[in-house]
Amino acid sequence: MTHAPSHSPAQPRTPGLRGVVADWSSDQRAFKSASWRKAMMWIFLLSDTFVFGTFLIGYMTARMSTVTPWPNPSEVFALHVGGQELPLLLIAIMTFVLISSSGTMALAVNFGYRRDRRTTARLMFLTALLGATFVGMQVFEWSKLISEGVRPWGNPWGAQQFGASFFMITGFHGAHVSIGVAFLVAIGWKVMRGDYETGGRGSYENVEVMGLYWHFVDLVWVFIFAFFYLW
């Protein structure tokens, strides 16, 4: 690290917009260890935290302010298996599938830094497969609820806001998972092709940045599971 001569405030710099760009892009790096890729992904995830946070707060407001009782999620999301009602069974399976996909993703990042190209790609495709399974089960859940008469404006069991909250929150989460699956396949493909071997077309850090997004999707599900399904 060479020390640049300190600029005195009076020293003229590039005028106008160019000067603004020059100042912002000068040697002032806040996140010393994180590359710009990783830092920007974290900042994007921070903004996404506020998106989902606001959804969940909206749901809380609807649920707290309604005078009609809220449908019991334990019963609404029960599955009929072998003549027995199992509460939240599908949601529990979905939770385990998503956690498993987070595990395989974490391993993929690790094998990426070990420069094990094949294992990394296989783990990423496995993660994508688990993610697609999750979305598939969500489609099943949505169609089951829709066939039972749940709409954004009403449902057979209680507070009308239930449907709107459910479709909004799980829909946005499902969209994030779907985008993640596409993202995983794309990066996995690049890993497979050996793009990150030479360093000329990116590095294995891309796998970690991809992983950040994927773990975030799992993280959001942790909160949805707690607040929407269990509460």
Place this chain on the structure above:
Amino acid sequence: MADIAAPDRSGQHSRAASAQTGVQTHPLRVYFVVWGWLFVLSAASYMVDYVQLEGVLRWSLILAFMMLKAGLIVAVFMHMAWERLALAYAVLLPPLALLVFVAIMAIESDYTRLTRLFSFG
């Protein structure tokens, strides 16, 4: 740059090293342990519903399991435990503003509910 070709299998990785280089090489065991805990915690939170716990016990357990799971994912899977504090604070502190928002909306929805009860009840 750390030698990324040689993975750290010793089980002791230097926190300082990864905070300097940004390269995240940790022993696989860490991930498997966290993975296992996430399964256990998920099963535990599912059991809260299965055995129909009610009241304070129910929501305190739900929140406790939720925060533990979230913490494990962020700290280990997302490597936040090994990042520099500047990044950790920049990402983890702003969401606390959501708690203020929660408080405001909780008060607001109480008011809405009372208004509804008085006017339409």
